Amino acid sequence: MIADVYIELKEGVADPEGEATKKALRLLGFKNVKSVSSRKVFRIEIDARSRDSAEREIKQMCEKLLINPVIQNYQIRWVE
Amino acid sequence: MIADVYIELKEGVADPEGEATKKALRLLGFKNVKSVSSRKVFRIEIDARSRDSAEREIKQMCEKLLINPVIQNYQIRWVE
Amino acid sequence: MLYKRADTPFELYEINVLDANDEDLVKISQELGLALNIEEMKKIKEHFASKGRNPYDIELQSIAQAWSEHCCYKSSKCYLKQLLFDVDAEYVISAIKEDAGVVEFDDEYAYVVAFESHNHPSAIEPYGGAATGIGGILRDILCMGAQPVALIDPLFFGRPDSEDIPKGTKHPLYLLSGVVSGIRDYGNRVGIPTVAGMLFFHDGYLTNCIVNVGCVGIARKDRIIRSKAGGAGDLFILAGGATGRDGIHGVTFASAELEEESEEKSRSAVQLGNPIIKEPLIHACLEVVEKGLLTGMKDLGGGGLSCVIGEMSLAAGCGAEVWLEKVPLKEEGMAPWEIWISESQERMMLTVKPKDVDEVLYIFQKWDVPAVVVGRVTDDRILRIYYHNYKIYEMDIDFVVSAVEYCRPYVIKHAEVVDAVSKPADIEKTLLEMLSHYNVASREWIIRQYDHEVRASTVVKPLQGRINREGHGDAAVIRPANSWKGIAVTADVNPWMTSMDPYWGTASAFDEMVRNLVAVNSVPHSFADCLNFGNPEKQERMGEFVESVKALGWMARGFGLPCVSGNVSFYNETPHMSVPPTPTLMGIGIVENVRDAITADFKRKGSGIVLVGETSKEFGGSLYCAVTGMKSTVVPETSPEKLSEYTKAMLEAFREFKVYSCHDVAEGGLAVAIAEMCVASGMGCSIDVEGEAYITLFSESNTRWIMEVREVEEVVRFFTKKGLKASHIGYTGGKSFDVEGVLSVAVEELDEAWRDGLTRFTGW
Amino acid sequence: MDRDEIRVAVLRIEGTNCEDETVKAFREFGVFCESVHLKQFYSDMIRDKEQRTFTDYNCLVFPGGFSAGDYVRAGAIFSARLKSVLQNDLEDFIKQGYPILGICNGFQVLVELGALPGFDEDRPIAEKPEMVLGINDSNRFECRPSLLKHENRGKCIFTRKLEKDVVMFPVAHAEGKVIFPKGKEKEYIDGLVQNDQIVFRYVDTKGSYAGYPWNPNGSTYNIAGICNITGNVLGLMPHPERAFWYPNTDGRAVIESALDYLGRI
């Protein structure tokens, strides 16, 4: 089974990468860009009996390692 | 209009971040993890008359800044 | 009604303290998150009663900031003043009074030192918390008009193999990796080398990690900027990042115990830094300093605008008028009080004469750093704030800033004396266990993640010896100006010792700091302290604090080393536990010529090994006890006179004789110190020890060094003639560390044990 | 050209952070050297006396650091900005044979820009990047000494005065692994070797090509630094300006060689 873990910053948390990218794009002449934010995706392939048990396991991975709950949210999207 | 630009490594290009994440997950006891790969997403909000013209502009952004074609591919997905 | 909405087009409340009874006052303090106690609330009520009006929310919030432990040191000042701040040295330009200590470096330059804790934010959000700690300490240096040149990061966590983690607490390894990444990503990006630090694991830090950050900067003496306004008529310019809701109530948060729900509740108190605003901010500030355009400068740290404007005005004997709507905001809909106390990062406050304003604004514009005029210095010691032309604040600055002070009561607890230490079962195994102990093993995992060489002035690096397989040094040496003169930096404290005996533990920390400075051939010059303790309202905690400060004062005075800067962090305590007393010391030494600095790796075969100093049976808080499980409360003692005599002799010996390498004796005693010298060089040695082998090898008596020298006999005689102890214990060479008739271990084996002692927890 | 005619610019944007020591290193040889913000070449918000053009200089240096935070990819934002405003000037500069040095982040900028590997003499800046300095195999920032074997046969103008066979310059980066397009590695390496564009390769204490930690990032063919086809553009991950004062002075020869070269034109 393959899932994408989609990680984004919580509302109100500074996003220096998004800001720097927006600034750069505007300097390059893309004046229509109104905002840029950065996200991170981990595509995880996992062996599991059921989607449910895989999802439980991926949630644990997120909590233990992949995300920082104070500043980030995550979503799991199944690819396969 | 809001689009997500997904940036992923081309087939066969080493992904140290994915590898390191996989290793760390397995160390934490997630033995069912078979592979991990990393992607990067920029969510871009843009003013444009049409989706087509916005898409053209975003493609240019990718070529001028967001990706390095030697190792990366991208996809644009519309959010709004 | 306690709160009354004011008749303004924006959010503003009048707080009815005049009609509030004691219960109401407590409620107000809690509901508004002021962290003020009933006495303090009553004092406020009295003040406003005399004015015949109620305060607005922004006024109350402002007082709460100024009176927080973090901003005004209300619980510590009284003892610090009595016990520590009276060591003078003629080369100190400014100590304690400002954001950073300023000390003469040479005819042209001064070095600037600051040291702070960032404990609570790092416990909640290690990555952002530690990163903003770096951001904050850089601003402290910058606001003196100095170029930051080195960062130092002492870190303390629960044991890496901890299993039962209390609810609401994060695993020490999670915290460690978050903190190190935060320091790395911020420090590396702003381009200031992180050259030294320490890492200590102890159960007592499980629910409260300690993250201290220090910084050294260099400034031209005639360009030092004071943290005060120039005079009436000057304009306030706010430069740097925009102001948001991040970091609201950071200081009041830092001034209370952490609770289980702290994570949810205090998220807004965690600030997030942006190094890519900071890096140009540093350049722009230094450019306006260089051009002589400022009358004063101060960073926005705890308490935000509220503290910075109050303190800068008061220091100048002036008042201020602020136009709050000029402050650039990150988000819409912020209430005036939020703008006023927000601790958003990367901001500096400058005061400038009206004629220089345009030039200053141009320079900031050139560096793409936002800067705006937000107020004016007045001559009346009153602070007034306007928001869209409404007056929303008017208070006497003296009342707000010169706050409360407590000489809190304390008790001193004395532990029963135990000294149940004997020979180990297997001495070689014990040595290997010591080397691979997480408090001793290689710190390469941390050190290499930091750019410790950017600015190209790190002469003695934290890792020394054979290339890509180096060992630890005692202090880093940097060359901050154009001459060959250098600055040595080290950070030290041993919490095993301080928790057992705050007095002798602190004295030992001072001794170790001096030893490390001396080992690299630098003259100890000044120091800064970061005093991390538990809840000062508990008498036992206060007792630990007082004992520690007493020892520090005694050592500093006797040795003649001025304390030029420092920080007190209380409330490092949860219902589960308090941290061990942690007086982290950052020592600064002067190296006359960096080319004469000495490193710790053995250099050549067949040279003599000399042990300098006196060894007795002192195992309290030792690594030996930690590894064998034996018990001792006999924490090593020391004395400032003895330390001073040995220091002088050591430095003289470095001039008189050829000394190839030198290392101080600390955790694990003589055996570990020598093993470290072997590991760094890949070279073995054989030594002979007198007396009970395990005592000579593992006792942690203070004031000792190991030297690798050419003229052994002469060196020994040199010390003996002065009435000091030194003995020739052996020679370098070979592939193993041999102690005649006691142990023999291959250097490769020592190396292996030492090298993966930390990485077996961190994963690589 | 005499020493006192030589003018060196060390270019920067926000986040570039090794410019001070780089300027200091050049000045040590008595030449004029200043750190210049990219804005000074194009922005009309800059006062006249602080405006600059490339023709003011005869040597350009892209120093180390984290330009624009290294967000997106290391060096990407700096190079995109450069390309959008100064591509032609830069091409002329290279064609005229003036030296350009990229150290660490500067190397990343030159690669993202398409100025390195720089196979085409007539188009010194390729339309798209032709190689990558990717994330280190270890997936982390590493600050450590590196031993470099000097393999240039004379084309690179920055190493002609280098006497030692193996030098030590420290590295400090998270993205320094040379990667060529998949399937074309051999073609690229052969081309570089043939054109004498390989300058430094990572080796161990015995002077042999070796793996981690000697090759700190997993670089293809152990490449640490390369020059363009005309030898006047050098990019390298290790920092010669940090091996300049004491105790290690191996890096001096890089700057000395460039100045010596300028002295002859």
Ligand SMILES: Nc1ncnc2c1ncn2[C@@H]1O[C@H](COP(=O)(O)OP(=O)(O)O)[C@@H](O)[C@H]1O
């Ligand atoms: N957190 C850290 N950050 C940077 N350097 C560190 C850190 N921890 C330890 N070091 C470095 O590792 C070396 C060994 O540290 P330590 O064992 O504490 O030394 P000592 O016992 O001599 O005080 C020193 O050079 C020190 O500066």
Ligand SMILES: [Mg+2]
């Ligand atoms: Mg030491």
